[in-house]
Amino acid sequence: MATNSWALAVDKQESTTDSVSLNISVYFNLPIIMSPFSYYNRPFTCHSCLVEDKAAQSLLNKMIHTSLVNTTNQVEVLQRDPKSPLYSVKTFEELRLKDELLRGVYDMGFNRPSKIQENALPMMLAEPPQNLIAQSQSGTGKTAAFALAMLSHVDPANKWTQCLCIAPTYELALQTGKVIEQMGKFYPEVKLAYAIRGNKLDRGTKLQEQIVIGTPGTVLDWCSKLKIIDPKKISVFVLDEADVMIATQGHQDQSIRIQRMLPNECQMLLFSATFEDSVWKFAERVVPDPNIIKLKREEETLDTIKQYYVLCNDKDEKFTALCNIYGAITIAQAMIFCHTRRTAGWLSAELTKEGHVVALLSGEMTVEQRAAIIERFREGKEKVLVTTNVCSRGIDVEQVSVVINFDLPIDKDGNADNETYLHRIGRTGRFGKRGLAVNMIDSKHSMNILNQIEEHFNKKINKLDTDDLDEIEKISN
Ligand SMILES: Nc1ncnc2c1ncn2[C@@H]1O[C@H](COP(=O)(O)OP(=O)(O)OP(=O)(O)O)[C@@H](O)[C@H]1O
Numbered sequence: 492m493a494t495n496s497w498a499l500a501v502d503k504q505e506s507t508t509d510s511v512s513l514n515i516s517v518y519f520n521l522p523i524i525m526s527p528f529s530y531y532n533r534p535f536t537c538h539s540c541l542v543e544d545k546a547a548q549s550l551l552n553k554m555i556h557t558s559l560v561n562t563t564n565q566v567e568v569l570q571r572d573p574k575s576p577l578y579s580v581k582t583f584e585e586l587r588l589k590d591e592l593l594r595g596v597y598d599m600g601f602n603r604p605s606k607i608q609e610n611a612l613p614m615m616l617a618e619p620p621q622n623l624i625a626q627s628q629s630g631t632g633k634t635a636a637f638a639l640a641m642l643s644h645v646d647p648a649n650k651w652t653q654c655l656c657i658a659p660t661y662e663l664a665l666q667t668g669k670v671i672e673q674m675g676k677f678y679p680e681v682k683l684a685y686a687i688r689g690n691k692l693d694r695g696t697k698l699q700e701q702i703v704i705g706t707p708g709t710v711l712d713w714c715s716k717l718k719i720i721d722p723k724k725i726s727v728f729v730l731d732e733a734d735v736m737i738a739t740q741g742h743q744d745q746s747i748r749i750q751r752m753l754p755n756e757c758q759m760l761l762f763s764a765t766f767e768d769s770v771w772k773f774a775e776r777v778v779p780d781p782n783i784i785k786l787k788r789e790e791e792t793l794d795t796i797k798q799y800y801v802l803c804n805d806k807d808e809k810f811t812a813l814c815n816i817y818g819a820i821t822i823a824q825a826m827i828f829c830h831t832r833r834t835a836g837w838l839s840a841e842l843t844k845e846g847h848v849v850a851l852l853s854g855e856m857t858v859e860q861r862a863a864i865i866e867r868f869r870e871g872k873e874k875v876l877v878t879t880n881v882c883s884r885g886i887d888v889e890q891v892s893v894v895i896n897f898d899l900p901i902d903k904d905g906n907a908d909n910e911t912y913l914h915r916i917g918r919t920g921r922f923g924k925r926g927l928a929v930n931m932i933d934s935k936h937s938m939n940i941l942n943q944i945e946e947h948f949n950k951k952i953n954k955l956d957t958d959d960l961d962e963i964e965k966i967s968n
Pocket residue numbers: 549552553556557558559560599600601602603604605608627628629630631632633634635636764
């Protein structure tokens with residue numbers, strides 16, 4: 492039978508799993524201050540606190556977005572001064588960047604500004620400096636935009652910190668730092684330092700690096716207690732991943748304390764992937780008189796998806812049904828979702844025994860391991876990806892034509908999680924190709940969930956008899 496208490500089952504299961512570590516090599520192009528550090532690989536537990544969950548998800552998104560996520564949605568711009576002309580650029584040349592930076596941009600393979608960059612870059616590079624709050628989903632070019640803005644504003648002749656960027660976690664700070672290093676590859680006079688845990692400097696040390704990226708606690712220490720950075724000399728302040736930042740109350744307070752130490756004329760820039768009320772309230776406190784740029788997420792729809800359900804008595808029958816589907820239709824790539832790591836592990840082992848080449852995304856894996864698995868799956872090295880929901884949030888499944896809900900998505904109260912259902916199987920208009928979704932039902936409870944989903948989307952989900960091979964063949968046409 493399906494597990495009725497999601498939380499309990501997951502709890503029990505997670506507590507028995509050990510963490511796995513992976514060695515990461517991080518390269519640095521610009522000289523940096525870095526004490527020997529260990530990249531700590533926090534295991535990603537499916538029921539771990541929201542904060543870690545959000546930070547890990549952001550990191551995973553950063554790692555898997557190796558190219559731009561394009562959207563057809565229009566950018567919405569709210570100018571602080573609606574009377575001033577609105578500039579947007581279609582080429583990097585129009586920005587009159589320093590040659591060293593233009594080379595860096597092209598060397599990264601960027602041919603033209605992304606949608607958000609078209610509007611954000613002219614605002615960020617304007618004289619006098621303008622404040623900006625920008626929101627767009629992961630992978631749309633926010634980090635690259637503010638990296639370029641910071642590098643542009645630096646005066647390399649001045650050997651003190653001029654640009655300050657804060658990120659919610661150690662790993663996110665390193666990830667963003669890598670982008671700055673890459674972009675500044677041909678501009679060696681500009682140096683970058685990391686204000687992160689483990690990077691110990693003596694009180695009163697005068698930092699010569701023009702750009703500092705770090706976490707709020709360490710940055711605050713460096714600015715106040717240790718007097719390593721003079722906050723009054725900061726001309727650009729970037730607050731990245733604001734939605735993740737505010738999930739930790741301490742970070743919110745520290746960010747505000749840092750911001751209060753900066754001079755009034757300092758340019759304040761804030762970025763976030765989402766924009767719920769709490770983020771907005773925080774943004775308004777940290778960024779006075781802002782311009783605002785928003786890029787809506789592409790809407791997902793179920794219109795082009797054929798949805799079915801299969802009735803089974805238990806998980807073994809679900810497995811048999813799955814094998815029947817595989818036996819009857821050709822599936823290029825499929826994603827299979829399970830509630831728990833244990834089911835996911837069991838299923839991937841069973842599928843492997845049947846001769847399938849299976850990838851498993853599991854909760855005990857580090858973010859780096861998960862990014863590597865997603866990359867292999869994207870390259871088609873494995874044809875089946877078995878995963879729990881938490882581990883797979885944010886993965887673009889456009890290339891996957893078949894999605895199997897081995898367990899239906901439910902929230903912590905045991906109700907249908909419609910949003911997750913849509914995200915698992917939905918398609919954006921742009922990728923409007925047809926898809927197939929099969930839901931495995933093995934209890935009254937899961938039937939009830941299915942009914943809730945049908946009702947929510949006002950779409951009937953048809954029954955499929957997986958013992959009838961002709962019927963299965965029909966659904967693939
Ligand atoms: N103008 C561009 N042209 C081509 N690729 C770009 C451009 N800008 C950014 N990219 C690439 O697109 C990917 C996503 O960009 P970036 O990391 O800046 O997005 P983001 O919105 O900051 O995402 P996240 O919120 O996850 O950090 C990266 O691989 C980056 O190198």
